[in-house]
Amino acid sequence: MDKRQITDTIVIHCTQTPKDMDIDVAKVTEWHTQRGFDTIGYHYLIKRDGTLQSGRDEDVVGAHAVAVNGTSIGVALVGGGTVDMGWENNFNPEQFETLKTILLKLKEKYNIEKIIGHYQVEASKECPSFDVPEWLEKMAWFSLAKIALQAGSKIYANRQKTKMAMSDAQLMHAEKMARGEEAYQGKLLEARQSDWKDEFVLLILSAPIVVLAWAVISDDPEAMDKVKLFFEYFSTLPSWFTNLWILVVASIFGIKGTQIFRNGKK
Ligand SMILES: [Zn+2]
Numbered sequence: 001m002d003k004r005q006i007t008d009t010i011v012i013h014c015t016q017t018p019k020d021m022d023i024d025v026a027k028v029t030e031w032h033t034q035r036g037f038d039t040i041g042y043h044y045l046i047k048r049d050g051t052l053q054s055g056r057d058e059d060v061v062g063a064h065a066v067a068v069n070g071t072s073i074g075v076a077l078v079g080g081g082t083v084d085m086g087w088e089n090n091f092n093p094e095q096f097e098t099l100k101t102i103l104l105k106l107k108e109k110y111n112i113e114k115i116i117g118h119y120q121v122e123a124s125k126e127c128p129s130f131d132v133p134e135w136l137e138k139m140a141w142f143s144l145a146k147i148a149l150q151a152g153s154k155i156y157a158n159r160q161k162t163k164m165a166m167s168d169a170q171l172m173h174a175e176k177m178a179r180g181e182e183a184y185q186g187k188l189l190e191a192r193q194s195d196w197k198d199e200f201v202l203l204i205l206s207a208p209i210v211v212l213a214w215a216v217i218s219d220d221p222e223a224m225d226k227v228k229l230f231f232e233y234f235s236t237l238p239s240w241f242t243n244l245w246i247l248v249v250a251s252i253f254g255i256k257g258t259q260i261f262r263n264g265k266k
Helices: 025-034 066-071 093-109 132-178 187-192 196-218 221-236 239-265
Strands: 009-014 044-046 052-054 072-077 114-117
Touching: 009 066, 009 093, 044 093, 052 093, 066 072, 072 093, 114 132, 196 221
Parallel strands: 009 072, 009 114, 044 072
Antiparallel strands: 044 052
């Protein structure tokens, strides 16, 4: 058998056998040699249970689609026929799974440009009994969705890892600081900079100042009154609450303050 010089196409076939007819490479080889072929015409055969079997050598010219035998690999699915020699899409999901796998493998190995159904190069046949371009499109979308899903969960996993790594790093710093191996200053500040609570408290603290500034710039006495009212209300709040509020603010910003204080002491 001659070696193929070009491989740019894969042709999908079926054996056009009824769905309960479980045949394999040996049987198809027998049929094809009876028809005068040297051996089985296809390069691959996918059995009813999805098992992939090798037919003739992958690199030799096949005998499966007259128009493209010299440039293609032939992959056949067992089934696709009716008892009275009709065409029927009766394949098992396992067969499609195997088909997908072998197609991707061959596509990567050779520079495959076209994956077609036998009927696309031989109008008199309905082989392989299903709309190949439509199936390929569906498969592509499915693969894309699957890739997107995998990428999404990968990003999520990486984020979790980053969070864990960061808390590990913080813990390590804390331990080192406790052992006096590392200076206190800077480290906590760095860790705190990404903390949203700082921004939230800062926003609340800034609100009256912003309103006040706006009141001055726009010359709006009403806004100024509102700011005054705010501080009036704030001062009438129970002292335990205002003290707690100051404590919370101090605990968040206090670290930075302490640091400035420490730096100043040096
Ligand atoms: Zn065919």
